[in-house]
Amino acid sequence: MKRISRKTIHGFNLIPFNVMEENSDSLSKSNRSSTGSRDVLVCYTLPIDGASKLYLHQRVDNRADLNDFKICNGYKIDNTGLVCRWPTEDVLAYYCLSHADIFRSKKVIELGSGYGIAGLVIAAVTEALEVVISDGNPQVVDYIQRNISANSGAFGGTLVKPMILHWDQQEISDNSNTFDVIVASDCSFFKEFHKGLARTVKFLLKSKGPSEALFFSPKRGDSLDKFLVEIEKNGLHFSITEIYDTEVWRRHQGFICCNDDWPNYEKDHCYPLLVRIAF
Template sequence: MSDVRADGKQKDVKGSPLSEIGRRWSLVGKIFRDRQVDRKHLSADSSGYAEQSSTVVFESFQLVKSEVVEEDNSECCWKRHWLSINANGDKGTNVEREVSVMVRHLTGPIMFEELLKFNNTGNVCVWPAEEVLAFYLLKSQSKFTGKSVIELGGGMTCLAGLLLAAAVKCDRVMLTDGSDESISNLQLTLERNSHLKTQDVKSRLLRWDYVEDESFSDLKEQFDHVISADCLFFDEFRSHLAHTIATVLKPRGEALIIAPKRGHSFDDFVSICRSDRFKPLFSSVEVDSHFDAYIYKLSEYGSRSMV
């Protein structure tokens, strides 16, 4: 988990690692050798990784439940996602409250070439790190009340940011991705979720390698919190991600980055954040493997890889 905070003009980065996910990429890669994959054949199951004919099943902690409620056509479907959280009730008692959102999922084929367009893997499916991020955010929801939050690389659902907006009255929540297809999909999702506690929730195209462009100048030092899940896969974009975090965070801002320790990707990102280039921007970079006791107990996923 990566926390980016700022002292004066310095921003502080904390991190921690999640594992197991590396195996999912070998499964996806095996299918991508056929040059395309049908997204409706990708799913999550609590039993772990398995291959079932043309279907790939990814390990899920079942932290966020989901059900298909509507199938528009062969290209998309609508799912209800929900999780239960403890909240303060009358007289200080703890009550369990369900938070739910409606999310449009792309289900048609995605070509291998499409995945190479600025990390388009967020249009494949909801990866396990996104549900872990959502769970962790809602357990820590009080720190986000009245704050501005931006999700980076949230893919076609930005599920963590969307659930946070449903549960907490933030000042504003910005849901971003580098894919036009993701942003178009997110806009349709937002139109179906008028019940969000946060009133100012928007989706926006944001490529980390273009963050210096004048069209993004209104995002500079505008957010109290950056959140992101599993965005360290591609070597060429890690330094761009670190720079984007430094650009959009307010002084004393904080970033939370959850990602698997896949090969050298996690350690490389931490090294970039600790490099001479970013030392003037990040006052500290911390890696915390025990970011949440419950997640840690579920499997070694929570003990070995997360920034």
């Protein structure tokens, strides 16, 4: 499995973490998901002065339950946000941490957030005005709510809230042209979601004044290119940056050369490009 899988638990390992609770006997009922899967509390140590910490409830087994697929079919969504913290999410969180000025005094929304580490980093360290952490999977949003509650003391004056947001849903008029910054990681992989995702970006992004969406996505064959076609169809513009952070690029080059921590690492499949989208 290690030789054929491109997924890795550690990924770029830009934000160190350790499991606080992993013995099932020590887990209370509140630390079990609605599907019965065992959950753990994971401590992320942010690499900044003061060594700030964030605590996230996550699945312990890095696997899906049968009930997950029933919910996915019912809501026409995927369950990737429940499986693990994906490597591109790690890169997004690190980039937000290193570029806090982008978010200061801004209204921010994260799309397809999974457990929400990037949104929580923005809320904890950037002095954003408001951070909405969204996902289309109601199970994932339950985790987001728990993780917001677990870190409520870290947000200062920043308003932080979860949102169930399906990219094809129409009933989000209250959020029309609301956000200064949109962030997302690995959201362009599934081609069947491209049209809805592009429309959602246009709908949520402020059309007046400076605003932008920051997408971190590997090319994954032609999936990113096809998503950007939909972005242009919606009257939006984009730019792509390959080298956007020296540390991320250094680690990428290390995986390319040879690294047993990430078997079968491939640039096209694993290295996220920074896509900036705006009107």
